Amino acid sequence: MLNRLSQLSMAVIADLATALLLFGVVALFLWEQSNEMEFDAESVSNFVIGNHHG
Secondary structure, eight states: OHHHHHHHHHHHHHHHHHHHHHHHHHHHHHHHHHHHHTOOHHHHHHHHHHHHHO
16 A cells, blocks of 8 residues: 555656656746747737737
């Protein structure tokens, strides 16, 4: 029972670590993209407002 529980918890920890790693890579990629495009609040709000009116 205890052995099975430890196996299960290890699997959960591994899944969480994988998910966090993927999230970190995606976040870093998006951050790099937004830095290149020089996003700021004004351009984002203009884009959103433009989309709603258009």
